[in-house]
Amino acid sequence: MTLGNIENRERFLSNIRDKIGGLSADKPVQKPNWSTQPQYRVLKDQNQDQLIKVLKDQCKHIHTDFYHTDEQHLDETLNEIFEEYGVRSIVYTCDSRFQDHKVDTSLKQSGLDTWEWDDNEKEASIQFSEKADVGITFSDITLAESGTVVLFNGQGKGRSVSLLPQNYIAIIPKSTIVKRMTQATEKIHKQVENGEDISSCINFITGPSNSADIEMNLIVGVHGPIRAAYVVVDDI
Amino acid sequence: MKVSLFITCLGDVFYVNAGKSAVELLEHLGCEVDFPETQTCCGQPAYNSGYHRETKEVAKHMIEVMEDADYVVGISGSCVYMIHEYMHLFEEDSKWRDRAIALKEKSYELTQFIVDVLNIEDVGASYQAIATYHTSCHMTRLLGVQEAPFKLLEKVKGLELVDLPNRQDCCGFGGTFAVKMSNISEQMVDEKVDHIEETKANLLLGADGSCLMNIGGRISRRDKQVEVKHIAEILNSRGDR
Amino acid sequence: MPMQIGEKEFKQRVTKGLDDNFMRGAVRSAQGRLQNNRASAADELGDWEDWRTLGKEIRQHTIEHLDYYLHQLSEKVAELGGNVFFAETAEEANEYVKNVVKSKNAKKIAKSKSMVTEEISMNEALEELGCDVVETDLGEYILQMDDHDPPSHIVAPALHKNKEQIRDVFRDKLGYEKTEKPEELALFAREKLREEFLSAEVGITGCNFAVAESGSFALVTNEGNARMVTTLPETQITVMGMERIVPGWEELDIVVSLLTRAAVGQKLTSYITALTGPKQSEEGDGPEEFHLVIVDNGRSKILGTEFQEALHCIRCAACINVCPVYRHVGGHAYGSIYPGPIGAVLSPLLSDYDEYKDLPYASSLCGACTEVCPVKIPLHEQLIAHRRNIIEEDKKGSLAEKVAMKGFGQMAGSANLYQMATKMAPILSTPFSSKNQIRKGLGPLKHWTESRDFPKPANESFRSWFKQRNKRGVQHDVRKH
Numbered sequence: 014m015t016l017g018n019i020e021n022r023e024r025f026l027s028n029i030r031d032k033i034g035g036l037s038a039d040k041p042v043q044k045p046n047w048s049t050q051p052q053y054r055v056l057k058d059q060n061q062d063q064l065i066k067v068l069k070d071q072c073k074h075i076h077t078d079f080y081h082t083d084e085q086h087l088d089e090t091l092n093e094i095f096e097e098y099g100v101r102s103i104v105y106t107c108d109s110r111f112q113d114h115k116v117d118t119s120l121k122q123s124g125l126d127t128w129e130w131d132d133n134e135k136e137a138s139i140q141f142s143e144k145a146d147v148g149i150t151f152s153d154i155t156l157a158e159s160g161t162v163v164l165f166n167g168q169g170k171g172r173s174v175s176l177l178p179q180n181y182i183a184i185i186p187k188s189t190i191v192k193r194m195t196q197a198t199e200k201i202h203k204q205v206e207n208g209e210d211i212s213s214c215i216n217f218i219t220g221p222s223n224s225a226d227i228e229m230n231l232i233v234g235v236h237g238p239i240r241a242a243y244v245v246v247d248d249i
Numbered sequence: 250m251k252v253s254l255f256i257t258c259l260g261d262v263f264y265v266n267a268g269k270s271a272v273e274l275l276e277h278l279g280c281e282v283d284f285p286e287t288q289t290c291c292g293q294p295a296y297n298s299g300y301h302r303e304t305k306e307v308a309k310h311m312i313e314v315m316e317d318a319d320y321v322v323g324i325s326g327s328c329v330y331m332i333h334e335y336m337h338l339f340e341e342d343s344k345w346r347d348r349a350i351a352l353k354e355k356s357y358e359l360t361q362f363i364v365d366v367l368n369i370e371d372v373g374a375s376y377q378a379i380a381t382y383h384t385s386c387h388m389t390r391l392l393g394v395q396e397a398p399f400k401l402l403e404k405v406k407g408l409e410l411v412d413l414p415n416r417q418d419c420c421g422f423g424g425t426f427a428v429k430m431s432n433i434s435e436q437m438v439d440e441k442v443d444h445i446e447e448t449k450a451n452l453l454l455g456a457d458g459s460c461l462m463n464i465g466g467r468i469s470r471r472d473k474q475v476e477v478k479h480i481a482e483i484l485n486s487r488g489d490r
Numbered sequence: 491m492p493m494q495i496g497e498k499e500f501k502q503r504v505t506k507g508l509d510d511n512f513m514r515g516a517v518r519s520a521q522g523r524l525q526n527n528r529a530s531a532a533d534e535l536g537d538w539e540d541w542r543t544l545g546k547e548i549r550q551h552t553i554e555h556l557d558y559y560l561h562q563l564s565e566k567v568a569e570l571g572g573n574v575f576f577a578e579t580a581e582e583a584n585e586y587v588k589n590v591v592k593s594k595n596a597k598k599i600a601k602s603k604s605m606v607t608e609e610i611s612m613n614e615a616l617e618e619l620g621c622d623v624v625e626t627d628l629g630e631y632i633l634q635m636d637d638h639d640p641p642s643h644i645v646a647p648a649l650h651k652n653k654e655q656i657r658d659v660f661r662d663k664l665g666y667e668k669t670e671k672p673e674e675l676a677l678f679a680r681e682k683l684r685e686e687f688l689s690a691e692v693g694i695t696g697c698n699f700a701v702a703e704s705g706s707f708a709l710v711t712n713e714g715n716a717r718m719v720t721t722l723p724e725t726q727i728t729v730m731g732m733e734r735i736v737p738g739w740e741e742l743d744i745v746v747s748l749l750t751r752a753a754v755g756q757k758l759t760s761y762i763t764a765l766t767g768p769k770q771s772e773e774g775d776g777p778e779e780f781h782l783v784i785v786d787n788g789r790s791k792i793l794g795t796e797f798q799e800a801l802h803c804i805r806c807a808a809c810i811n812v813c814p815v816y817r818h819v820g821g822h823a824y825g826s827i828y829p830g831p832i833g834a835v836l837s838p839l840l841s842d843y844d845e846y847k848d849l850p851y852a853s854s855l856c857g858a859c860t861e862v863c864p865v866k867i868p869l870h871e872q873l874i875a876h877r878r879n880i881i882e883e884d885k886k887g888s889l890a891e892k893v894a895m896k897g898f899g900q901m902a903g904s905a906n907l908y909q910m911a912t913k914m915a916p917i918l919s920t921p922f923s924s925k926n927q928i929r930k931g932l933g934p935l936k937h938w939t940e941s942r943d944f945p946k947p948a949n950e951s952f953r954s955w956f957k958q959r960n961k962r963g964v965q966h967d968v969r970k971h
Contacts, residue, residue, distance in 0.1 A: 017568040017780075020586075022561070025576035025786065029557045029732075032793035042555045044737055047547050051540040052743060071757070132774035139722070139775060143688070159757035168772045172721040176714060194747060194758065198739040205704045205739065213769050214720070214776055215706075217762035222714035225754070226629035226646055227653050227672040229520040235628060235676055236683065237714030237761070261952045262915045263945045268952040284956045287905035295895050295902075297855055299877030299887070303899030310903045386856035419814050423854025428937045430852060432508055435941035436818040437854065466942030469927050 056158055056192040064157040064190050065245055071160035075220030076233045078242040087246055088119035091182070094242050095125065095147070098180045102126040104142045105149040107169030114246075116184070120149075130171040139173050148178035148238070152185045154200065155243075158193035161219040162243065165212035172214050181221065181238035185245045250367070252280045253318035255356070257328045258290045259458035264324075267458065267479030271324050271359055274485040278367055288314045291331040297424045301338060308335040312348050320366065321356040324481055325457045326388020329358045333392065358388060359481060360456055364397040375406035376486040378476075381413045381450040383420065383441070383464060385457035398456055398480055405483060411448040415440075422463040438467045445475060453477045493609045493827045493840065495640040500825060500848035507819035513642075513650040517820055520649050524811040527755025528862065535751075545748045546866040548741045549802035552733075556793070559702040559735050560784060566705025570767025572780035580610035583785050587612060587694070587727055588619055590781050594725050596621065596691035602709065602716035603627035604696025605644055605805065606731045606785055608827045609840070612694070624686045626715040628679055632656050635663045642821025642829060645753050645807040650820050683715070693719035693777065697730035698805075699745055703738040706766040707782075710749060712759045720765055726777035728765075732784050733801040745804055748864040752806040788840040796875055800835050802865045807832075809859035809869055815852050824849060831859035831869045838876060843884050850876035894934075909953065916947040 056067060065081065072079040078097075082090040094100075103120060107130045111117040120127050128141040142148060150170065152162035162183040166172045175181055191197065194217070204211050222237030233239065252275055260268045275282050292307030312335065315321050323329040333356065335349035363369050382402060388394050402410050421427065421437025441464055445453055453468070453475050455461045465477035496503050507513065532538040552559060564574040577583035591599065599621050601607065613623045625634040629648035633639045636659045641647030648656070653670040660666035660678060668674040698710040707728050709716040720726055736742050742764075750756045769776030792801055810816050810830030821829035826837035826846065834849035850873045859869040881887045887895075901907045927943035928935070938944055 015571055017571050017573040019564050019568050019574045019576075021576040021578070021582075022564055022574070025578060025784070026557045026561060028578070028786075028790050029560070029793060032790055033554060033556060034794070040558075042558045042737075045547070045551055047544050049540040049543050051535070051537045051544065052747070054537065055535070075760075130774065132772060135774040139688075143684075156758070161758050161762075166773075166776075167770065171774045172717065173775050176717050176721060194743045195740075198743040202703070202739040211704055211706070211766055213766050213773065215764040215766075216717070217758060217764070219756075219758045219760050219762075222712065222760050224628045224676060224713045226627070226632070226648055226713075227656055227675055228516060229523050229646065229649070230653075230672045232672050232676045235680055235713040235715075236626070236687075236718055256952050258912075262912050262947045265948040265950065265952045265955060269955060272956070284953065286909075286953060286957075289905060289908040290898075290902040292902060295898055297874060297877070298891070298895060299874065299879070299881035300895040300899065301878050301882065303895050303903075306899050306903035310905070314905075386854075386858070390857040390861050417858065419854045419856030419858065421814070421854060423856065425934075426851070426854045427942075428934045430504075430815075431937040431940055433504065433815055433818055433852070434854070436508060437814050438942065440814075462945055463942065466927075466938070466944055469943040470929075470941065 052193070052195040055195070059192065061187060061190060064192065065187070067157040068155065068160055068190060068243070068245070071158065072243060075160045076223070076241070077160060077220040078240070080242060080244045082244060083247040084114055087114065087116060087184070087244070090244055091116070091119070092123065094182060094244070095123070098147060098240060100125060100146040100180065102141070102145045103147050103149060104128045104130060104138070104145040104174050104178060106130050106151070106171065106174050108151055110151045130169060130174055132169060132171070138171060139177070142171070142173040142177040145178040147180040147182055148174040148176070149182045149184065150175050152183045152189050154197045155185045155190045156193050156197060156217070157190055159219055161194070161217050163197050164216040164218065166214040166216060167212050172216070175216060175218060176237050178238060180240045180242070182242045182244060183218070185243055187245055187247050190245070250280045251319040252282050252322050253315060253320065254282055254284050255288060255315070255321050255323035255328065256284065257323060257325045257458060259462060260324050263462065264458045264479055267324050267481045270479070270481040270485035271322070274372065274481055275322065277485070278363065278369060278372060285314050285318070291328040293328060293331040294424050296331065296334070305338050308338055308349065309345065312345070312352050315352055316348070318355065320362065321352065322359055322362045323356065324359050324479065325459065326358045326385055326392050326394055327457050327459060329356055330387045330392040332356045358392060358394055358456065360397040360401055361392070361394045364400055370400045371404040372401060372484050374484050374486050375488045376483045377407040378452040379409045379411060379450045380452040380454050380483070381411045381445060381448040383413060383453060383455040383460055384416050385455060385460045386419050388456055401484055402454070402480070406488070408483065411450050414444045414447055420460045420464050422459050424459070427463060438463055442467050442471060442473065446473065451475060454480050454483060456480045493837065494825060494845060495827060496822050496825050503823040503825055504819050507823035510820065512652055512655070513820045514818065516650055516652050517817055520646065521811050521817050524754065528752055528808055528811065531751040531755040531757070541744070541748060542864055542866050544744055545864050546802065548736065548744055549804070549865045552736055553793070553798060553801050556733065556735070559737055560732060562702040563700050563705055563735060564784070566702070567767065567780070567782050570705055572705070572767050572782055574782045574784065576784050578786045580785070580787050583610050583729065583783050583787070584612055584615035586783055587729070588615060590725065590727060591616060591619060591621060591692055594691055596725070598686065598690045599623045599692045599694060600686055600690035600719050600723060601625050601694045602696065602711065602719045603630050603647070604694070604729060605827060606696055607694065607729050608641065610785060610787060612729070624683070624690070626683050626686065626719060628676060628713055631679055631683065632659060635659050640822065641827055643807060643810060644805055644828065650822065687718040687722050690723045692725045692727065693723035694727045694729065695719055697728050697734050698749065699742055700730055700735040701739055701742050701764070702735055704766055706764050708742055708746060709763045709765070710746060710759050711761050711763070714761055717761055717763050720763065720777065721775050724777060725779045725781070726768070727781045727783065729783045729785060732786050732789050749804050749806050752808040752862070752864040792839050797835070797839055797872060799867045800832070800839060800872060802867055803832055803836070804865060806864055808862040808864060812858040812862050814856065814858070815854065819852070824852070831873070832867070835869055835872045835876070843880055843886060847880055847886055850880065912951050912953065916949055
C-alpha cells in the first residue's frame, strides 16, 4: 500500500508541545491507571440467556422488531418478516455464514428477487441495494445493553447492504451476544495491539435510522432503513 | 455549642426577621450565639463580577473576623458558599490559603448546621400554611445542601409542603446578572413565579435572601398573594410561644 | 470572525431572541425533553458520577499529551494510505480542502454535520469554487434551504424552528406540497437527499472522536447521513478540531457512552460508524481516497491556560439543554455557532474578548451546566475566570462599575465603613419607597425595579437589634442537650 502524505505536522505539533510542555512525540506515553472503571460493572454476572432478555427489552426502546429462533426455523422466521414488511427484493452480504446455515439456499428458493453483494459489481450492487426492500447481514458482535449489532464490513460485506434498503434484518448468532460496547472495543483494541488490520468500516447499528431534528419529535426512518428486525438464532 | 452568626448583607439590612429567628432558633436548640460585629459582606458581588483583587481584601477581613469562632453559621447558602471559595483566591499564598481552608471547615449554612452538626431534624416548630420551597442554586449545587431544608420542614406541624415544579431552575437572580441582563433575568423570575402559582401555595420559603428578594420582588410587582419568608422564620415558629 | 453569526450587538441579539415566541416555545419544549432523557439515562446507569470521573480523566490525559496522540494518529492514517493535513488556521484548512476538490474535478459535495466546518466557513469556501455543497443532516438541510439560517444548537441545529416554519421553507424552496407532519417532512427530505448522495463525488464529515492507536474516526449519528457520505462518494475528507481524539478503542467506549447519554439520553445512537483509512482494494463500496484535516484555529491558544479544560468538551450540548439563559434567548443570541454555557466559555477563547466580551456575563452562575457536564468541565467557574480576565487583564470593565467595586472592596473590607453603609440604607431609600417596597429605583437599581419591586430596608438593622438585645440582657432560652 502506498503511504499517504503528512503535511505541516512538525510546526503544528511543536506549537502544541510548547504550550503543554509535552515530551518528544516519539517517546511512548503511558496511559494512567484510571481511578474508576464503571463500564465493567454493567450487566456483570449476566449469562447468555439473561443477555438475550436484556437485548429483547432494549429492542422496545429502539423501535426494532425482535425474533428468537433456532437454526432449523430460521428460514420460517425470515419468511414471516418478509411477509410482515411486504418484501419483494432482498440484498445480502457475501458472507460464508449465509451458506453455513443454509440461509442462501432458502433465500434463493423463496421466489423473491435476491442479490448477493458483489464487490466486483460495485455499481450494480449499490443500485440493487438502493431499490431493495430489505438488506440482511449477520451480526459480528451484538451488544445487549444498547441493542446494537456490530458489523465488520470488508470484502464481500458491503457497507451499503445495511444502509440503503428500506428495511434491515440482522441475523444474530446467540454466541455473538456480549454485555455492552466495552467488550466490542476491547476486542478491537486487542486486534490493534496485535498488529492485525481492523475493518475499514465498523458499524455499530442500533435499530432503524431516525431523527429528532423537527421539534425534537422522534421520526423513525430518515436516510437509512425505516424498519429493523433482529433475529437471534440459538446454537449458531 | 458556640455559634457565630454570619448574618449576610441582606440579612442585616432587609430580612432582619430571618436573622432574629435564626438566633432564637439556635438558642432554642441549645447553642450559644454570638454576632461578630465587625463582619461585612462575603464579597461575592465583586467576585462574580471579576473583581478578584477587591474580593481578596474582603476575604482577608472576613477570615480575621471569624478566626476565633467555633462554628460559623450563615443564613444564606450562597454567601456561605462564597466563604468556601475563599481558598481559591489564595492559590499562591499558602498562609492565607490555610486560614481560608480553616474557615471553610467550620462554616455552615443554617439548615445544614442543624441537620448535619446538631443532628436534629425536628426543631419543634409549628406553622399553619400551604408552602412551597425554592431550592437555590448555589446552596443546592455548589454547597451541596440538598436534603436538610426538606428534612426540617417535613417535621413542622401544620405545614403542608407542596413540590415546586422545575425546582432545579435558577430564579434569575445571579447577583449583578439581575441588573446587567435584567431582561433575561425578568423572564427567568417570571417563569419561577408561574411555577409557584401552579402549586397554589400561599407561602414561599427559601434559605437564600437574594433569591427571595428576587422572587418576592416579582411576586409583589405582579400583585400575587403569596407570602415570602426565610426558612428560619418558620423553623422558629412554635405554638407555645 | 467566521464563527460569528447574527447582528453585531449582543443586546440586539438578546432582544430579538426574547421577542421570538415561536423560537422560545420550541426551545422550551426541546429542553424539557432533552433534560428528562439525559437524567433518566444517567440514573439508569446508577453510577453516573463514576462515569463522569472516568470521562474527565480520559479527556485530561489526552489533552495533556495531545502532541503525542496527534502524531500517532497521523502516522496510522498515513500507513493506511490516507493523507493528513495539519491546518493552523481556517484559511489553511479551506485551501487544502479546495485543492482536493479541484484535483477531483468534483462538482457535488455531500456533507454530514460538522461544527468545525461551520466554524471555519468551509461551505462558503467551496461554493467559491462553484461547487454544490449539500448539508445532509436533516436539521442542517432545513437551515441550508432557509437561506443559510445559522445553527442555534450544536446537536440539534434547527431547534429554533417549528414544524410549520419548516414546512414553509420546503414549500417555498423545494416545491413541497404535503403537511407539517414531521414524518412527511422527513420522508420528503429523504427522497431529495438520496439523489444527492448517489451523485456526490466528494463526501465531507466532521469527527466525533479520532482513535489514535488505529487511525480511526468515529461518527456518532442517528439519521445515517454520515454513513451515506462515507459509503457512496469516491473521495472522503474528514475535518476534525485537534482536540477531538482519544488514545484507543477502550477510551472510545467511554466517551461515546457519555456522549450519547448526555446529548440525547440514548444508550447508543442508531449509528456509530468507525472508519479506518480508505476502503481496502478488495472492497466494493467506500471511498477510494481519504483525507484528514486537523484544525487548530485558535485551540492551541487555550492549551496551558486556566481554560484548558474547555478543550475536554465532547460537544454533547447537555450544558446548553439545561441552561435557563439559553432557554429564554435561544442560540442565535450568543452570536456564535457555539452557544450556551460552553459557547460562552469557548467563543471568547477561539476568538477574543472584543468580539465576545458579553458572553461570560450571559449567565446567572446557577451552575446547572457544571452539574450536567459529562466530563466535569467547571463551566460556571470558567465564566467567572473570563470575567476576571476582562476586568483585570483586558481592563474592559465600565468605569462606573470599577469605581463602584473599588468602593465596595473598601467598604466591605472595613467594618466601620460597612456598618455606616448598613445604617444609611433605610435613610437613603425612604424617599423612593411606598409601603415596604421600592417601585422605582435609582442607579443600578433602576434596571432591577423595571420588572421587580425592591424591599425597603428594615427600620432597625439586625446588628442594632442584636446589640440592644444583649444590652437588655435577654434570657436565653437555652435547652440543655
